[in-house]
Amino acid sequence: MVQPIRVAVTGAAGQIGYSLLFRIASGEMLGPNQPVILQLLELPVAMNALEGVAMELTDCGYPLLHGIEMADSPMQAFENADVVMLVGSKPRGPGMERADLIRENGPIFVGQGKAIDAVASADAKVVVVGNPCNTNCLIAAAQASRVPLANFTAMTRLDHNRSVGQIAEKSNSTAAEVRNMLIWGNHSPTMVPDYSRATVGGQPVADALPSDWLHSEFDTTVRTRGKAIINARGKSSAASAANAAINHIHDWFLGTGSNDYVSMAVPSDGSYGVPEGLIYSFPCRITAPWTYEIVQGLELNDDLQARIQRSADELSQERETVAELL
Ligand code: NAD
Ligand code: LMR
Numbered sequence: 411m412v413q414p415i416r417v418a419v420t421g422a423a424g425q426i427g428y429s430l431l432f433r434i435a436s437g438e439m440l441g442p443n444q445p446v447i448l449q450l451l452e453l454p455v456a457m458n459a460l461e462g463v464a465m466e467l468t469d470c471g472y473p474l475l476h477g478i479e480m481a482d483s484p485m486q487a488f489e490n491a492d493v494v495m496l497v498g499s500k501p502r503g504p505g506m507e508r509a510d511l512i513r514e515n516g517p518i519f520v521g522q523g524k525a526i527d528a529v530a531s532a533d534a535k536v537v538v539v540g541n542p543c544n545t546n547c548l549i550a551a552a553q554a555s556r557v558p559l560a561n562f563t564a565m566t567r568l569d570h571n572r573s574v575g576q577i578a579e580k581s582n583s584t585a586a587e588v589r590n591m592l593i594w595g596n597h598s599p600t601m602v603p604d605y606s607r608a609t610v611g612g613q614p615v616a617d618a619l620p621s622d623w624l625h626s627e628f629d630t631t632v633r634t635r636g637k638a639i640i641n642a643r644g645k646s647s648a649a650s651a652a653n654a655a656i657n658h659i660h661d662w663f664l665g666t667g668s669n670d671y672v673s674m675a676v677p678s679d680g681s682y683g684v685p686e687g688l689i690y691s692f693p694c695r696i697t698a699p700w701t702y703e704i705v706q707g708l709e710l711n712d713d714l715q716a717r718i719q720r721s722a723d724e725l726s727q728e729r730e731t732v733a734e735l736l
Pocket of ligand 2: 501502508541568635636637639646647651
């Protein structure tokens with residue numbers, strides 16, 4: 411029998427949690443033959459709500475769901491976890507930037523990083539969703555020297571998917587026809603949506619779509635989509651965020667498929683001039699379970715290079731802001 415994978419999820423009774431857990435339990439994240447045990451973390455005030463979510467999970471009768479554990483302490487929730495999905499934290503409201511959350515959310519990732527170090531599997535794979543996710547990931551990783559640094563990642567897959575969605579819509583294609591889109595940098599307005607190697611229906615995106623639209627509307631829409639959703643919904647994205655988290659872990663485990671790479675924020679090794687150690691979104695190729703390589707040698711024009719540098723500068727600044735948490 412295939413051993414269950416233990417998946418810890420924080421903020422499990424929140425908006426994203428409610429879209430995420432059912433898809434993990436159904437097999438969408440780790441594949442149709444992989445049993446899972448869910449280890450759910452919430453704040454004490456939200457434990458009642460979490461009990462309700464757990465009841466609903468049970469009521470789905472998922473064949474792959476081999477257990478549900480609930481806890482209000484990370485030391486309990488992360489015990490022997492193979493995958494840790496750090497979602498629980500405050501979302502921003504209208505008029506805020508994600509970076510405005512750092513003072514409030516940053517400290518959460520100190521305690522959770524320490525708990526990963528103390529009790530999770532020594533090879534636990536971590537994705538940080540809670541904002542500002544790149545720098546929160548840096549904070550968590552800094553506490554957990556027992557787990558390899560490369561195992562700490564943050565989610566820019568939502569931005570990646572948003573760019574695919576925009577290109578598909580504009581070209582009257584399906585998302586499946588769009589390949590090799592890429593997001594560089596921070597999950598913030600300085601992110602760099604890079605379509606220079608992307609294709610739609612086999613044709614370069616740069617030939618298929620008007621360049622003024624690509625330079626202006628497309629670029630701005632992708633970079634500011636989170637804010638647009640908050641303005642429209644009154645709450646930040648949830649189902650699409652959960653979907654991106656599923657995609658991130660799915661591809662990390664099962665591979666990049668027909669794309670040459672996907673966008674993942676991972677610890678920089680100095681590639682493309684990004685300072686070492688920053689959690690930066692790069693083109694990542696996955697050819698074996700739970701590994702990735704930063705794709706090397708992509709040609710960048712001066713404009714892309716400058717923007718990639720600007721997003722790295724912003725992350726260096728965030729790293730200085732949280733220096734006491736590292
Ligand atoms: P939410 O408020 O609906 O849910 C958050 C949940 O986390 C709540 O149930 C809360 O009780 C819980 N929580 C708070 N602090 C916790 C802690 N210390 N330990 C455990 N649980 C804790 O928020 P949401 O909409 O689910 O968003 C969660 C986070 O994800 C926010 O920071 C949001 O900005 C971020 N987000 C990131 C992306 C991305 O692309 N990276 C996309 C969407 C949202
Ligand atoms: C998003 O991109 O939708 C999330 O990061 C939420 C936000 O604050 O924008």
